[in-house]
Amino acid sequence: MSGRKVLQRSGNIPEYNLALVGALGVGKSALTVKYITRRFIMEYDPDIEDTYVKHEDIDGQEMFINVMDTCDKEGTDTMRYLKWADAFMAVYSITNRPSFEKARDYLDLIHQHLKANSKELCPLALVGNKIDLERYRQIHKDEGHTLAGEYDCLFFETTAAEEFEYVEDVFHGVVHEIQRERGERPPHLQPLFISEDKLASRGRPKSPRSAGEKKDERPQSKKTSPSFKLFNKSFKIFN
Numbered sequence: 262m263s264g265r266k267v268l269q270r271s272g273n274i275p276e277y278n279l280a281l282v283g284a285l286g287v288g289k290s291a292l293t294v295k296y297i298t299r300r301f302i303m304e305y306d307p308d309i310e311d312t313y314v315k316h317e318d319i320d321g322q323e324m325f326i327n328v329m330d331t332c333d334k335e336g337t338d339t340m341r342y343l344k345w346a347d348a349f350m351a352v353y354s355i356t357n358r359p360s361f362e363k364a365r366d367y368l369d370l371i372h373q374h375l376k377a378n379s380k381e382l383c384p385l386a387l388v389g390n391k392i393d394l395e396r397y398r399q400i401h402k403d404e405g406h407t408l409a410g411e412y413d414c415l416f417f418e419t420t421a422a423e424e425f426e427y428v429e430d431v432f433h434g435v436v437h438e439i440q441r442e443r444g445e446r447p448p449h450l451q452p453l454f455i456s457e458d459k460l461a462s463r464g465r466p467k468s469p470r471s472a473g474e475k476k477d478e479r480p481q482s483k484k485t486s487p488s489f490k491l492f493n494k495s496f497k498i499f500n
């Protein structure tokens with residue numbers, strides 16, 4: 262931490278809690294670290310569940326984004342992230358069929374929890390990672406769309422191994438969705454692709470909802486401001 266600027270959190274600045282869930286090895290840590298540091302990691306400690314924070318300025322609005330990189334292990338306390346998160350990202354690898362099925366299980370678990378706690382407006386996102394490995398693809402994009410539709414989720418395909426913007430778009434898309442659901446997003450920043458059917462019927466599961474792929478239609482965010490992070494995890498970081 263030495264030499265890093267540590268920003269004080271204040272009650273005036275909004276905070277959003279995002280939890281990443283998914284099978285082992287799908288890239289939850291890689292996506293988290295890429296988003297926080299703009300770097301891609303090759304080695305990591307898979308057993309540690311941890312939370313990171315990034316200070317952001319999106320569309321002129323200052324905020325703190327807290328990201329929980331969860332651990333997919335038997336005995337994990339799911340309530341820890343289920344209670345904590347303002348939005349969930351169920352990650353799978355497009356190169357791994359079982360991880361897609363696991364993402365479905367997570368969507369189901371989260372959906373049941375949200376329904377039982379009357380939190381149906383809490384955003385869910387389905388995230389297909391590793392699109393840089395297209396030649397090994399096992400999950401067609403349409404399958405991702407279909408599954409996302411079943412749970413009325415946002416849907417993204419991305420990669421932690423290439424440009425930062427691929428990852429930033431996913432995290433910002435999810436934050437925008439939280440803001441929309443809370444009525445915090447100014448009308449001039451509301452994208453046109455939020456359809457009326459969502460406003461009319463707010464239950465899940467229902468028809469597909471897409472956001473992540475319409476990169477050019479979304480407002481461009483400003484460059485991020487310096488972040489501070491709570492690094493307890495033993496990462497090796499490579500440029």
Ligand SMILES: Nc1nc2c(ncn2[C@@H]2O[C@H](COP(=O)(O)OP(=O)(O)OP(=O)(O)O)[C@@H](O)[C@H]2O)c(=O)[nH]1
Nearest residue numbers: 285286287288289290291302303307391420421422
């Ligand atoms: N090519 C490629 N490799 C990736 C990508 N994302 C992650 N990886 C690699 O996949 C492996 C697993 O990534 P992690 O980020 O540790 O996966 P995880 O989901 O956090 O796994 P656990 O911590 O075990 O739950 C690592 O070797 C990463 O470098 C990606 O987008 N493309």
